[in-house]
Amino acid sequence: MSALDLEGRLNEAQLAAVTHGEGPQLVLAGAGSGKTRVITHRIGWLIEEMGVDPRAITAMTFTNKAAREMESRVETLLRTDRLESSVGTFHRFGLKLLRRFGERIELKRGFTVFDDTDQIALVKRSLKDEGLDEGSFPPRTMLSRISDAKSRLLTPAAHAAGAETFFEKRLAQVFRRYEHLLQRSSAVDFDDLIGLPVRLLVEDAEIGRRIRGGLRHLLVDEFQDTNHAQLRLVRELIGPGGNITAVGDEDQGIYRWRGADLANVLEFEKSFPDAVVRKLEQNYRSTQTILDASGGLIAHNEGRRGKRLWTDRGAGDPLELFRARDEIDEARWVVRTARQLEAEGARWSEIGVLVRTNAQTRALEEELLRTETPYTLVGGTRFYQRAEIRDLVAYLRAIGDPRDQISMERILNQPPRGIGRKTQRLVATECERQGLTLWDFLVVDQFESLPERSAKALRRFRDLLQALQGDLDQLPLVAFLDQLLERTGYLGLFAGDDEDSRGRRENVGEFLSAAQGFGGESESGRVSLTELLDHIALVSDLDGWKVERGVSLMTLHSAKGLEFPLVFVGGLEEGVIPHYNAKEPADIEEERRLLYVGMTRAERRLFLSSCLRRRVAGRFQDQRPSPFLDEIPSSLVIVHDSPSLFEGERTRGAATFFGRQQAPSEPESGKLAKGSRVRHPKLGDGVVLSVEGYGDGAKLTVFFASAGKRKLVAKFANLESIS
Ligand code: ATP
Numbered sequence: 001m002s003a004l005d006l007e008g009r010l011n012e013a014q015l016a017a018v019t020h021g022e023g024p025q026l027v028l029a030g031a032g033s034g035k036t037r038v039i040t041h042r043i044g045w046l047i048e049e050m051g052v053d054p055r056a057i058t059a060m061t062f063t064n065k066a067a068r069e070m071e072s073r074v075e076t077l078l079r080t081d082r083l084e085s086s087v088g089t090f091h092r093f094g095l096k097l098l099r100r101f102g103e104r105i106e107l108k109r110g111f112t113v114f115d116d117t118d119q120i121a122l123v124k125r126s127l128k129d130e131g132l133d134e135g136s137f138p139p140r141t142m143l144s145r146i147s148d149a150k151s152r153l154l155t156p157a158a159h160a161a162g163a164e165t166f167f168e169k170r171l172a173q174v175f176r177r178y179e180h181l182l183q184r185s186s187a188v189d190f191d192d193l194i195g196l197p198v199r200l201l202v203e204d205a206e207i208g209r210r211i212r213g214g215l216r217h218l219l220v221d222e223f224q225d226t227n228h229a230q231l232r233l234v235r236e237l238i239g240p241g242g243n244i245t246a247v248g249d250e251d252q253g254i255y256r257w258r259g260a261d262l263a264n265v266l267e268f269e270k271s272f273p274d275a276v277v278r279k280l281e282q283n284y285r286s287t288q289t290i291l292d293a294s295g296g297l298i299a300h301n302e303g304r305r306g307k308r309l310w311t312d313r314g315a316g317d318p319l320e321l322f323r324a325r326d327e328i329d330e331a332r333w334v335v336r337t338a339r340q341l342e343a344e345g346a347r348w349s350e351i352g353v354l355v356r357t358n359a360q361t362r363a364l365e366e367e368l369l370r371t372e373t374p375y376t377l378v379g380g381t382r383f384y385q386r387a388e389i390r391d392l393v394a395y396l397r398a399i400g401d402p403r404d405q406i407s408m409e410r411i412l413n414q415p416p417r418g419i420g421r422k423t424q425r426l427v428a429t430e431c432e433r434q435g436l437t438l439w440d441f442l443v444v445d446q447f448e449s450l451p452e453r454s455a456k457a458l459r460r461f462r463d464l465l466q467a468l469q470g471d472l473d474q475l476p477l478v479a480f481l482d483q484l485l486e487r488t489g490y491l492g493l494f495a496g497d498d499e500d501s502r503g504r505r506e507n508v509g510e511f512l513s514a515a516q517g518f519g520g521e522s523e524s525g526r527v528s529l530t531e532l533l534d535h536i537a538l539v540s541d542l543d544g545w546k547v548e549r550g551v552s553l554m555t556l557h558s559a560k561g562l563e564f565p566l567v568f569v570g571g572l573e574e575g576v577i578p579h580y581n582a583k584e585p586a587d588i589e590e591e592r593r594l595l596y597v598g599m600t601r602a603e604r605r606l607f608l609s610s611c612l613r614r615r616v617a618g619r620f621q622d623q624r625p626s627p628f629l630d631e632i633p634s635s636l637v638i639v640h641d642s643p644s645l646f647e648g649e650r651t652r653g654a655a656t657f658f659g660r661q662q663a664p665s666e667p668e669s670g671k672l673a674k675g676s677r678v679r680h681p682k683l684g685d686g687v688v689l690s691v692e693g694y695g696d697g698a699k700l701t702v703f704f705a706s707a708g709k710r711k712l713v714a715k716f717a718n719l720e721s722i723s
């Protein structure tokens with residue numbers, strides 16, 4: 001133990017968990033008590049002190065961000081720069097197994113991973129095929145019910161057997177069709193990334209043995225957020241008496257809507273009968289005031305084991321609650337306070353601004369931009385959801401595997417090439433009549449049943465795809481992408497000089513630079529394509545892959561497991577948190593846990609805010625304070641009312657108007673003009689794509705070869721001109 005100096009880094013209870021021998025254990029403990037630390041140190045201990053082969057250790061968590069964080073902490077601990085243990089999300093782990101062994105359960109090689117948008121398209125298609133209309137069977141609802149069934153590992157047949165009501169029976173029909181179409185597209189969805197590995201382990205004894213044989217220790221963080229399928233996967237992997245270390249906190253379960261089940265952690269011993277259950281009670285993150293405030297809140301939940309956290313960090317400052325007039329007033333206060341904290345010595349990256357819904361980030365972003373405060377929107381941008389990026393990804397998938405029906409349909413007439421709606425309908429009918437996929441049809445049919453113009457367009461499209469397939473085999477990935485843009489003329493869609501077209505061209509550029517990380521110069525594009533597509537499928541789910549600098553702005557859901565010295569939680573209003581969709585007592589409890597997660601991210605200071613009214617879909621709506629505010633002991637909170645609460649109607653209009661006005665922009669000049677080449681101390685060389693404003697306050701959009709497009713403020717960016 002000397003090499004790692006565990007005693008110096010862990011308290012007694014943590015040390016016991018880290019050095020636990022064989023067999024299952026659960027660490028059930030509150031926020032900031034060192035659960036994640038137990039996982040990282042246990043990995044280190046197993047490798048360093050017990051001589052366990054690093055490759056026989058797997059650690060799982062929920063977001064890519066958390067996984068990266070965990071990996072780098074172990075690497076620091078072990079003083080290595082490449083950890084050989086597998087640390088990743090459940091989904092990444094599942095996908096890896098399917099890529100290796102999927103053929104054993106009849107998965108086609110090079111299968112595609114469908115994300116949410118693809119899934120919705122598939123549900124719509126299923127509804128149509130079953131003759132059901134979207135009005136009575138909303139696709140979103142159907143999908144979430146299908147996903148729910150899959151997260152309980154139900155097959156369409158098993159699901160149909162339990163269907164009683166009219167709606168349930170239709171749902172069963174849609175589910176069956178959905179699965180059928182998924183297979184025909186040789187694709188899997190996110191739930192399959194858990195469900196299919198379970199099937200593999202259960203059905204194929206030989207592969208099961210091989211996988212289990214290679215895995216000696218499994219560690220799972222945030223266990224309270226596992227659903228039935230994930231629990232099953234864990235059990236199949238390690239067995240009821242196996243070496244699993246699970247850590248979790250029933251007060252932080254926030255994924256019930258995705259089928260997560262708190263019983264998995266509350267009744268852990270049911271799944272792992274001999275489990276040792278441990279508690280950690282000392283908190284190392286927050287001040288006692290923050291612990292008491294969040295503890296007071298969460299005490300209102302039922303269905304918890306209950307615990308009290310303590311810290312020796314002292315009481316610290318009271319919480320502050322700001323009552324704003326509206327969301328713009330709120331944003332101003334948040335940003336002004338953050339800037340003040342920075343002026344007093346805090347670093348931007350020490351500040352986290354947390355909100356319940358994505359929509360809330362808009363007002364905050366505008367204010368951050370207006371005041372040129374550096375910030376990162378964590379997990380919100382959804383780069384890969386943008387239309388032009390989805391188009392390119394669809395091309396890649398269709399070329400990689402033309403059986404991917406959804407992608408084929410997306411690119412058929414994008415950019416427009418004379419295959420209009422009418423032709424598409426005719427083709428669809430023909431495919432159905434002959435039982436062919438779109439691609440098969442293109443390859444085998446002579447298009448005799450179609451008008452000559454359509455036939456010609458289809459032939460050209462087929463030739464285009466075949467040519468691109470050839471390119472993919474011969475060129476490295478990035479060269480292939482160039483060729484793809486060339487042959488399809490795709491960028492012609494955005495030839496204009498308007499803001500929108502420019503933005504889309506830049507996104508395409510950013511996509512190319514993202515692809516650069518995959519595959520070597522000599523490797524054929526086909527090899528690296530799967531790798532790139534897998535990566536995209538995984539990162540587009542919950543969180544992005546960008547590094548954070550500046551103030552972190554994010555939803556409460558993406559803040560799980562993180563910590564910041566200074567935390568703001570905005571929108572403490574009825575209908576925001578608890579969200580207006582939360583109606584049942586169990587939903588309200590989940591909303592309370594979500595706020596609890598947010599509050600317990602704070603180390604030193606916690607700021608809350610609420611608005612008297614808020615624009616919702618463009619219209620003002622009066623807001624009432626969140627009932628959760630009454631559950632936080634009032635002696636711990638200082639309340640400020642916004643001065644503008646007392647201002648008249650006229651000034652309000654004026655303030656809003658001026659608040660949104662932009663500084664007049666000067667002609668671009670000097671060394672940081674558009675097009676000039678620059679060097680950044682961390683990001684390397686890049687090209688200035690656009691300049692807004694002037695002088696030190698200018699905002700630059702720079703394209704870096706290593707890091708893609710970045711928005712920087714000249715004053716903070718430390719750029720050196722190199723042209
Ligand atoms: P959450 O429930 O929010 O995920 P957690 O229980 O996983 O929290 P950690 O993130 O592991 O808690 O730890 C919280 C903070 O306390 C971290 O900064 C961690 O490094 C620190 N910490 C934990 N244990 C100790 C210890 N024994 N000595 C010093 N610092 C510690």
Ligand code: MG
Pocket residue numbers: 035036037221561
């Ligand atoms: Mg943690």
